Amino acid sequence: MTTVLKRNNWAIWRDVIFALFVREIRTGxxxxxxxAWAIFQPLSFIFLLSFLRGRMDGGDTHTVxxxxxxxxxxxxxxxxxxxxxxxxxxxxxxxxxxAFRQVQPISSVLAxxxxxxxxxLAVFVLIFLIxxxxxxxxxxxxxxxxxxxxxxxxxxxxxxxxxxxIAQCYVPEISKIQSVxxxxxxxxxxxxxxxxxxxxxxxxxxxxxxxLHAIELTRHAAYSTYSTEAxxxxxxxxxxxIALFFSVCVYHIxxxxxxxx
Numbered sequence: 310m311t312t313v314l315k316r317n318n319w320a321i322w323r324d325v326i327f328a329l330f331v332r333e334i335r336t337g338x339x340x341x342x343x344x345a346w347a348i349f350q351p352l353s354f355i356f357l358l359s360f361l362r363g364r365m366d367g368g369d370t371h372t373v374x375x376x377x378x379x380x381x382x383x384x385x386x387x388x389x390x391x392x393x394x395x396x397x398x399x400x401x402x403x404x405x406x407x408a409f410r411q412v413q414p415i416s417s418v419l420a421x422x423x424x425x426x427x428x429x430l431a432v433f434v435l436i437f438l439i440x441x442x443x444x445x446x447x448x449x450x451x452x453x454x455x456x457x458x459x460x461x462x463x464x465x466x467x468x469x470x471x472x473x474x475i476a477q478c479y480v481p482e483i484s485k486i487q488s489v490x491x492x493x494x495x496x497x498x499x500x501x502x503x504x505x506x507x508x509x510x511x512x513x514x515x516x517x518x519x520x521l522h523a524i525e526l527t528r529h530a531a532y533s534t535y536s537t538e539a540x541x542x543x544x545x546x547x548x549x550x551i552a553l554f555f556s557v558c559v560y561h562i563x564x565x566x567x568x569x570x
Contacts (some may be wrong), residue, residue, distance in 0.1 A: 321411050329403065329412075329420035351387055351432060355379045358501065371505050372534040377447055380436060381527045382500035388429040388459065389466045389498075389520055390491055395421045396470025397487060400568070401477055407568050414564050418474060422467040430459070447531075454530035458542075461549045462523040468552035471560055478567035499524045504539035512539050519548040 358379045370378040396418050403417040440447050449455065476483045498520040504512060515521055522545040529537045 325411050325413075325416045326420050326423075329406075329417050330423055333420055333424040351380075351383050352436065355383050358383070371503050371536065373528055373532045374447070376445070377531060378503075378528060379500075381531065382498075382524050384429060384433060384436075385459070385462060385524050385527060386495055386498055386500050386520065388425065389462055389523075390494065391429075392422055392425040392463060392466035393470045393473070393487075393491060395425055396467055397473035397477065397484065399470075400474040404568065414474070414568055415471070415560060418467070418471050422463070422470070426460075426463050433459075449531055450533040451530040455527050458523050458527045458530065458545070461545055462520065465519055465523075465545075465549040465552050468549070468556040471556040472552075475559055475563055475567050494518070494520060497521070503528075505536055507539075509539075516540065516544075519545050522548075 355376065369375065399417040399421040400414045403412070403414075406412045406417070407414065437447065473483060473487050497515060498518055499515075504515070504521070504525060507515065516539055522540040522542070525535075525537055525540040526542055526545065529535045
C-alpha cells in the first residue's frame, strides 16, 4: 500500500519555485558560452568605459578608481534592466504551466528574479577574484551596505517587473512602452557620471531616480570617501517598499483575471 505524503502550501510553493528556477538555469545557459558570456559582456563594457573616462580624470573618479566606478554602475544598471525585462515576460513565457493548479504566476516571476540576482552576484564575486589575482587594489569599506543596496534595487526591479507582467496580460503592447521607458535609464542613472559632476541646481532633474541613488550609495559603501550629498538611502528604501506594496496589491487583485485572458 502506497503512502500519500501531505505537504503544506509553503512546501509546495517552494518546490514549484525551485523547479521553475532550474528551468530558468537550463534555458539561460543553453548555449556554449553560458556563464562566461554573463561575465565577459559587462567586463568588456567596463574596460572600455574605464579607459575612456580614465583618459579624462587620470584613473580616479572622485576618490574611486575609474574601473570600480564604472563596474558598480554597469553591474547595477544591468541587474535592474535584466530583472525588469525577465520578470515582465515571465508570466507570458510560462502561461502554459498555469494549467497546473500548484503553479501560480508569481512563482514564475520570483524564479526569474532569483536567477538574475544570483547571476549578477556571481559576476560581482568573479570580477573581484579577477581583480585580486591581477593584484588590482580595491576596497570594500562596507560590504554589508553594498549587498543591501543590491538587494533593494533588485526588489524595486522585481516589483516593477511584476506590474508590467500583469499589464501585459491585458495589453500586450505595453512591452513596447516598457522598452521605451527603460532605455533612457542606462544614461540617466549615474552609470557614466557622478552627481558630483552635475551642478547642484540641476540635481532635481536626476535625483528622482532610485537607480541613481542605489549606484551612488554602492560606490560610497565601497569607498567611504565618495560623497553621497545628492542621494539618500531612505529614498531608495522607501521607493522599493512602495513599489513592492503596490505591485503585490495589484497582483492579488487581478492575477486570476490576468491569466485567464
